[in-house]
Amino acid sequence: MSSDEPGTPPDPPRDEVIAERRAKLDRWRARGVDPYPVGVEVTDALADVRAAWDDKLEPEEASGQDVAVAGRMVLRRGHGKLVFVVLREGDAELQLMCQPQTLGQGGMAILDELDLGDWVAATGEVVRTRRGELSVHARSLTLIGKSLRPMPDKWHGLRDVETRYRQRWVDLTVNADARRVLRVRAATIRALRAELEERGYLEVETPLLHPVPGGALARPFVTHHNALGVDLYLRIAKELYLKRLVAGGLPRVYEIGRVFRNEGLSTRHNPEFTMLESYEAHADYHDVMDLTQALIQRAAREAAGGTDLIYDERPVDLGGDWPRRRLLDLVRAATGRADVAYDADLDELRALCATHGVRTEEGWGPGKLVLELYEKLVEGELWDPTFVIDYPVEVSPLARRHRSDPHTTERFEIIVTGRELGNAFSELTDPDEQRARFEEQARAKAAGDADAMSVDADYLAAMEFGMPPMGGLGIGVDRLVMLLAGVTSIRDVILFPTLRP
RNA sequence: GGGCCGUUAGCUCAACAGGUAGAGCUCCGGACUUUUAAUCCGGCGGAGCGGGUUCGAGUCCUGCACGGCCUACCA
The missing domain is CATH 3.30.930.10 (Bira Bifunctional Protein; Domain 2)
Structure with a gap:
């Protein structure tokens, strides 16, 4: 971070990945596509699609049900002309199955210009793939929010504690x-x-x-x-x-x-x-x-x-x-000294504190000394x-x-x-x-x-x-x-x- | 505030008696029509900042910055 203004966001990493994504952004705009559109109709939350179909459909079975979903693209697995994409929103994930037969060459071209991290909307039929994964067989794809910064490692995620707190949006993703x-x-x-x-x-x-x-x-x-x-x-x-x-x-x-x-x-x-x-x-x-x-x-x-x-x-x-235990009783038990009391001799209490490594200050009365003993000897042990x-x-x-x-x-x-x-x-x-x-x-x-x-x-x-x-x-x-x-x-x-x- | 440890590529991690930094993921190019971190081939990319020792420092010493854990104060 090179900015010294408090509150300014971290500088974009001067990274080739960023440059690539910016270039894609420019290409979208050059084609007349707004990479940050006002929005498209999303009728089905990813979680709702999962809830409705998770325990239904045999492998390779189609539901006959069309949905319009959206999420952040977190994985893409290409197999030549067949591409699987995983969308995530919150805890819900859903796979898109993308093929030229249903998506068309135009749709496949859109897919080609997407990056991991982009927000994407899709329509299509709910199906289950040969390997049994619930999917949306995509008929259309729309970029609804371009991501200019790379995602963290897809397997290890974001480990750096400070970055997790500072960039909670990444952490939550x-x-x-x-x-x-x-x-x-x-x-x-x-x-x-x-x-x-x-x-x-x-x-x-x-x-x-x-x-x-x-x-x-x-x-x-x-x-x-x-x-x-x-x-x-x-x-x-x-x-x-x-x-x-x-x-x-x-x-x-x-x-x-x-x-x-x-x-x-x-x-x-x-x-x-x-x-x-x-x-x-x-x-x-x-x-x-x-x-x-x-x-x-x-x-x-x-x-x-x-x-x-x-x-x-x-x-x-x-x-x-x-259980409800008197503080004084706990201190007596912990010190083995039944004579610990709030009217005990101050010097004796100080000596007891010293025995147990409790630092004391001038002006502390017996109550404060007993409390210090409790905090040092007892509190941490009460599980x-x-x-x-x-x-x-x-x-x-x-x-x-x-x-x-x-x-x-x-x-x-x-x-x-x-x-x-x-x-x-x-x-x-x-x-x-x-x-x-x-x-x-x-x-x-x-x-x-x-x-x-x-x-x-x-x-x-x-x-x-x-x-x-x-x-x-x-x-x-x-x-x-x-x-x-x-x-x-x-x-x-x-x-x-x-x-x- | 004190003590200990740490800072290597965008992310996750290596290496070496001090000899010129490597992998996976991302990204770029290519192959692949049922994957589950897909796979395979190729490519781009890097030592927190400042001093010092040395022929040579990411590696040793030192100052600073930032962070983690423990400790101190408190909920």
Whole structure:
């Protein structure tokens, strides 16, 4: 790529193949044929022809049925005066059988001027060949979209990962798995939405541009509004707006949409990713665990065909009721130290962290230290779905304090294959406590914690207006799709992942 | 950000103690009327960028760019 303008497409390869195709393009035009016509009548999708005839017709039998089809020419096998052409659209492929007897010399000449990759329309009778391949016995051929760039290797396809993401149109053309993942993603989102709708949740859309970034501990992207002359932030979560809606009397709301976090990229992190968030009045985190399990199990059934999966070559069982384990208990078990507690001596906790190679910082309280131990020792080991519950207050500024333990909140994360898929809690609804928690965050921010929250006065006003008790949930949709599609890179489930421009 | 690995033809991949780069697919020319990555014959086409060592560098050293994986932060 020699262009330095961001956003410009890759330069056409200065290749002889391109030149040949351009020459063909010129010849088409010289003959008065528009290589990019407005379109021809296509009455039959390739998939429909296959569905109608796949289990019918004996070899060499003709159907008597004429069709008009179209697709990208991905293979051509010539046998002198008999030529087989394979058209593909999406996952459907159909062969054309081309002979001078039916296509005429003119049609054969058209065939001669086509390249692999060209979009082609054809009419003809549905037949089955001597070797048993369902085909259209072509009577006419029309070029409907000239391809000027060569197709990737017809057997190996496109392997280069970066090119697959950058040129998704090529990837989707030649890699069936790219198309499969796309379908799993669509089915996953459809299932989540269906389950929430059936439970009476209202789908809403809240702003992407936030004057105060909030709802999660993360660094935001900053942008600028010219007319208002103010900086705005791309949302890092939807939480605070959705809770405003519950305060407004909408008892069950959800939103599926993009959030943005200004953090590093990895196989598990894309700067923009899709999150489902839902809020339900009068629910607590136990109810939300039930909901989470139902959502993910339904998505697994409808997008992955069941709850018994293989991920990264290991079986995962999403079925049944998932265990609910207290975070503190998990840390105690992992360290073999029953005396780990949120009111334990800070120096002892630091020493324990050091023993396990956990890096610590000044100013971290016991809650943060225990969380770090959990993340280092436990989280990655939880393979089958596990609800990890009761997170320390210190690291949960929006969650309600536990009804029977002042050190923790009624919060859980759902962990599958060692990764966090979702995060939820009995929501904090007390405005005074929320203000105190925000101020605590603001102090951390002032002390240099870039992920810490700011005081959101507008949100506090909504809380002061009064909100019902509620349970909230956030699910990382991309990660759920990764699990259900069995892929280990988030870039495989995002069509156009963020790449260096 | 750190570590490791990588970048050879449009695509997928080779080779060699440092000796002037090879195959398949695509494309072009030719043969072939039932193929399934059709087959057969012929042809075009190439070392990420910059330094250095050397008679000679794709190969060794070095800087840069880009990418992959792991790690760190997070969903």
